[in-house]
Amino acid sequence: MxxxxxxxxxxxxxxxxxxxxxxxxxxxxxxxxxxxxxxxxxxxxxxxxxxxxxxxxxxxxxxxxxxTNCPPYPDAVETLQELAKADHEIYYITARPKEHGERTKKWMKNLGFPIDDARFYYGMKDNEKIHTIKTLHLDFYIDDKPAVLQTLEQEPITLFMMDQPYNQSITHHHRLTNWKDFMNLIENHA
The missing domain is CATH 1.10.40 (Ribonucleotide Reductase Protein R1; domain 1)
Structure with a gap:
């Protein structure tokens, strides 16, 4: 997947x-x-x-x-490591500016996230992420911003919204509140 x-x-x-x-x-x-x-x-x-x-x-x-010392969410690193060990393809798609992309990739590798350099995308605005996501033909995509997920609703992709105070009004996406639960959630939506 x-x-x-x-x-x-x-x-x-x-x-x-x-x-x-x-x-x-x-x-x-x-x-x-x-x-x-x-x-x-x-x-x-x-x-x-x-x-x-x-x-x-x-x-x-x-x-x-x-x-600096921005923490990953609890169990996020371990969950992605588990996906990588199961031979799933993992793509990172971020709107972080181009000048911060390579350092972000290195920083995340140091945190333990499993990263394949060819699957790390950066330097785009949120609305530009959509084209990349569509081109990758993902099975699952996870984001915190409703505007990004709403533009993908017609695509053949299972969408998850990371629970945040600013996205509570959106109720029609699968909501992720805890990375520990992610593997069970994807099994139910595969």
Missing amino acids: RFGFDIDDTLINLREHAFHIYNKKLNKQVSLEQFKLIDRVEIHEPFGLTDKEGNDMWNRSLEEIYF
């Missing part, structure tokens, strides 16, 4: 990692409970930043957000 995975907020807990960085950089004490109430991808509002200020903060902090 062919599996496709988004990276940020699907395999790794990037938003929460960035949230902690924002607290530190802005010398704030915004609680994790407040973070969990943010119902959009952007995390700047609880810090009192405008959209422009939030975008600027994100762009200024990208190196630290992407390449």
Whole structure:
């Protein structure tokens, strides 16, 4: 089988990692409970930043957000390793900018994710990911963003949405809340 995975907020807990960085950089004490109430991808509002200020903060902090100690979600590495051991093809499709692609690949290999260089795609916008996903003829694709998954609904692919506060209004996709459950979920949808 062919599996496709988004990276940020699907395999790794990037938003929460960035949230902690924002607290530190802005010398704030915004609680994790407040973070969990943010119902959009952007995390700047609880810090009192405008959209422009939030975008600027994100762009200024990208190196630290992407390449410090951002944790994978529990059991994500082990689940993908299990898929690789069973000879499934694993593809990574991320909207991370081109200039961060090779370092991201190396960083993820260091975390233990099973990566074949030829199956690692980056440097595209979310709307451009769709073409890559369609071209790969994946059996399963997992992402956190409703807009990406909604554009694939007519494709012959089983879609899973990684559970996030900002995608709760979408109820018609298979929802992944825990990587430990993934193998059972795919068996039920194969």
